Amino acid sequence: MDFLNTYLIYLIPFFGLIGIAVMAVKAAWVTKQDAGDGDMAQLSGYIADGAMAFLRAEWKVLGYFVVVAGLLLAWSGTTVATSSPVIAISFVAGAFLSAFAGFLGMRIATKANVRTTQAARTSLAQALKVSFTGGTVMGLGVAGLAIIGLGSLFIVFYTIYVKNVAGSTVNGEDMAKALDVLAGFSLGAESIALFARVGGGIYTKAADVGADLVGKVEAGIPEDDVRNPATIADNVGDNVGDVAGMGADLFGSYVATMLATMVLGRELVGPDGKALHDSFGGIGAVLLPMVIAGLGLIFSIIGASLVKIKNETDSVQKALNIGNWASIILTAIATYFVVQWMLPEGEFRMVRDLDASGALKAGAMVITKNGVFMSIVVGLIVGTLMSIITEYYTAMGKRPVLSIIRQSSTGHATNIIGGLSVGMESTVLPILVLASGIYGSYHFAGLYGVAIAAAGMMATTAMQLAIDAFGPIADNAGGIAEMSRLPEEVRHRTDNLDAVGNTTAATGKGFAIASAALTSLALFAAFVGVAGIEHIDIYKADVLAGLFVGGMIPFIFSALCISAVGRAAMAMVEEVRRQFREIPGIMTYEAKPEYEKCVAISTKASIREMVAPGLIALITPIIIGFAFGPEVLGGLLAGVTVSGVLMGIFQSNAGGAWDNAKKSFEKGCMINGEMHYKKSEPHKASVTGDTVGDPFKDTSGPSMNILIKLMSIVSLVIAPHLNANHAAKPIAMKCEVKKQVIVQAYSSAITKIDKKA
């Protein structure tokens, strides 16, 4: 144990290395599976090429962005004492690793899809094994790279700024500098996530909506028909949006929760006002979130190994649940012992909660190791409840979806009203869970508790992501089976997997929103400490104004995402119509559609349209922070977080419920004693709802996660540069000018919509 006490910090990256090693073995296994015959291989080749074409185009833009932002960060790092130009290096590392994780995931997903189709010719068990192993590769890649990156950089900065500096204290300015520089890693990861989520979301829905509007509605051919020129783009979209986008999203949350907990952990001191104790170099509370994440990664590997079935009639969902619960419960148990081991006995507290005389301020929390463990349990419960609630609101056969089905009988409009109402209603329970979670985790361990609750929830990210990524692989596999016109029984097996994938997509979204919300709150708490302010008082007029502006941002962000999908889908519709018109052999299978043109439309549109929302998310906190000071920025962040979480839940759940209402008609729906099937009038109304829901659930809804996290992390990074004593009311002239900058930024964004619309 003595050895561990001293060298634990150096062992953390090894957890990540184990994950990557297991990932490599699993990836090799997937690759050597049979990829099927000529047709299938060709189709999957198209999909893989399209996916890589998107990544290349995206990387080109992101390359410029990373260079420019990196240089700005390096320059700004020289302007304050508590930062350093080195922050640019962590930023680039974070961006690179996030992009690399996305690349690995896409590569394996585009291999696993066709191999799953081929495996489905043998048995459901084998098909599950291939598709889930593909998902596991993605999960382990994301978690492994995140731990390796964050863990190694922390070793470097700790060595440079703290360990080898004479007279440094582990919870003093030196450690603050190390963590501030490390925050660049999280900023880099989250920036990539923004573009991956928004760009990927626009890509996938432009292709999907475009393919459906002409293919299903106008030409009357089924979904995933090889004759539809947009079908390849649609399948590429599943990978781009659901695999790479979700992966980057969770990579960002995973890193940010650890970082925020580390920042808050630095502030923990014993009753003597000194760092916790001598073990772990006095930084046990800083290392704790990374150790928990490392353990979660190991237990995710174990949990993933439990996901298997034997017979055709075994429940795939049950197999996934067993693996998921195993990893969560094992992690929770291990966490108990780790907390007992790494944190000292007795009470401790946060530096910011002490007054000048070293006494605890009124109302501030005293923290104990048992309290910290309880906060982690709160985090696990919040994550689980959010998934369950999301599933209830979007699952077939449950009250919300049934109510939409019933309202489809009176037409398109009532179907839409029903879905919007379900989406709005679905915010109630998640918000009560989240509010209780904030309240509870704070109650047990103060602000450190709020952050560690998020870290606990994110510990099994590898497993969550394996389950998430399995969905689009199964969806793709079904698409390839349909396009290759394989036998009924194969399609039946892939449909089975796909149906489970739809449920896991819904629960995964609930988890992603919960993680984003808790991550943002952890970053929010970290921001307040770093900015050196004591309150964020919405009773002050300017802070209240910030709260209003913050609350509005998710609305304009959603509007930009949704209208981008609308525009790109219309371009797609015109291209597909053109091909049907100008290449007459398509409908008789005599000529191949020009798939690559549709892929190019989606790619270009998504790259172009992700810029405006991206800039709003990145620049707004910088302008507000420097023009109005950290307290107003705090108000802005609170507004963005509350409104973003609500809009995220509303849009994701409305979209999911509309989707499953439509799917319910495939097996037939009973409305007022009459059965309705596909092509009936109620079914047509339900298709309208599904199409409206597409950008809601796959573009703007999930983008809210990134928006709230990214604005928080940007604020955390600029926090040391802000003037904590910024007058509550800056000179009117100065702020007038700045205000005009904001107004102009928004009006130019609107003019842009104007021109394009």
Add this chain to the structure above:
Amino acid sequence: MDFLNTYLIYLIPFFGLIGIAVMAVKAAWVTKQDAGDGDMAQLSGYIADGAMAFLRAEWKVLGYFVVVAGLLLAWSGTTVATSSPVIAISFVAGAFLSAFAGFLGMRIATKANVRTTQAARTSLAQALKVSFTGGTVMGLGVAGLAIIGLGSLFIVFYTIYVKNVAGSTVNGEDMAKALDVLAGFSLGAESIALFARVGGGIYTKAADVGADLVGKVEAGIPEDDVRNPATIADNVGDNVGDVAGMGADLFGSYVATMLATMVLGRELVGPDGKALHDSFGGIGAVLLPMVIAGLGLIFSIIGASLVKIKNETDSVQKALNIGNWASIILTAIATYFVVQWMLPEGEFRMVRDLDASGALKAGAMVITKNGVFMSIVVGLIVGTLMSIITEYYTAMGKRPVLSIIRQSSTGHATNIIGGLSVGMESTVLPILVLASGIYGSYHFAGLYGVAIAAAGMMATTAMQLAIDAFGPIADNAGGIAEMSRLPEEVRHRTDNLDAVGNTTAATGKGFAIASAALTSLALFAAFVGVAGIEHIDIYKADVLAGLFVGGMIPFIFSALCISAVGRAAMAMVEEVRRQFREIPGIMTYEAKPEYEKCVAISTKASIREMVAPGLIALITPIIIGFAFGPEVLGGLLAGVTVSGVLMGIFQSNAGGAWDNAKKSFEKGCMINGEMHYKKSEPHKASVTGDTVGDPFKDTSGPSMNILIKLMSIVSLVIAPHLNANHAAKPIAMKCEVKKQVIVQAYSSAITKIDKKA
């Protein structure tokens, strides 16, 4: 002037009496106009009967509510020193006067409608005169009764608690008590407004959607066709929702802004720490908002007299604009002199901004009379800008509506996506205007400035409401012309008025939202002072949790409103279908439909469905306030206000834009070089959007105004009862129990939806 100095307080109700006297003259004039021939009189009789049937049913329920709530208030008034059981009397007075104003407005509107139709047989000028005079009666009634009520009660309470009490100080505890008791008047008015807006909104849209779905879509008969059994209910709805609902809404805002400014005005002291000066009994700052409102009422009468046209081709909109601007500009000028007269020279400040030694706290504002006037100007600018922006986003021929028209060409789904995106985008500018307004009015005169800005904006309420109420009267007149199958030229004139009415409805909604937002902020500021807290610090975990829960409430409130309309409309659809089926003579004009059955369905549904959202608005602040203390309640209020304003703007504007996109097809729309008219596919898609938008713009959207105001006024009323030193973190057990109460309240609300759906 000396006389005025001393007796101004007793003159305030006379402003109201002048308004009521003018109203009586105008009402008599309208009544003696020709009500047309037998058919028309019969139809308008049905509408008037239906409207009164609704009011009777509503009053029955409200009667119980007022008695129970009044008893509770009387009881609670005995429990703290700063209140009194007398508050129950102000509550009942506020409720009664609000209901009475609604009654007067409905009565005159249901008389003016048919008389406008008859006048339209002569000339457009005469039709405008009748319909606008009808609107003026409503406006003067609301403003007059509000001033009489508030002014007289203030005289009474001032006399009881302040003037005749030995040793009392005009800004001390005695005045606080007088104003606390007076707050009951605002609570009563706003409670009635809640039920009028929500109930009226559900009524009007259930009838409208139900009539359209069967009449226009299934039976293929025009809107307002006498054969449609729901057409009378639809016309009643215009009065119930747009006249009575809007009137009660603005009655509430008008009273609440005055009250909040009076509460804050009490705190103004000179540099010596004493009340302002000896004029006006030392309460100039308290009386100021009522005097401004009184002047605004007088100038509204003058403005209204300028609204007239001579020729058939004169612009009705221009006539309304002239009257509106005249009243606003005259009020602004008069206000300048009143402020100069009533407020003292030199600097003054708010008591709460002074520390124990009497010095101004850091960052607090010093207030001057010029600053106060500038804040009022800010309020007038905010109101005007909000109206202009709302018009831009909902007007025909402007970019937002054109974009929806274009997106109608690819079907129902893209039309919906377009409208949702326009609605979300439309939040940007209003929020920036509002945030600048908060910032600016605070900058000029601190929190008193924020409140007086709202009061300034509301000063011309009588004129605003006259313009608003003119719309539904014209709409009804058109309906009667259509139902009575009057000649083309008559219908042409009423259509002209109706089109202007649609625009004024949009700008009126912008004004109503702005007024609700500023009113809530003024109440928020008053609440903080009365509750005796110094901060609302969202950095505290429990306050942040409150912010989240508050942000969620507008979502569940909207969901309840929207789904109520959906359910009621489906009941209406079934009844209309039944009548068409069982009374075969209807379609050939041989049999009269059973209008009263449809009226009964709308009435019952609206009364039943307004209860659940009403209780959420009333009870949530009480539970949160007593369980978690005033600071958490402050967080809740901030969340409700931000989220409510955003959802209100989003829903109202999306609905308005959809409506006008649909209307644009009547004259034909050019899409991609092709003209599309009524019954074309794009038009059908636009009808879907309009139907979705109906509950958005007339039920849930406007209800947000009441929601945010009512929760603020409830908080203000209970503020003296709350423990300002409530532990930031109450004992876990106790709050667990309270939390469960909230969870249960919400889950029972959801279960209720469940059963009904």
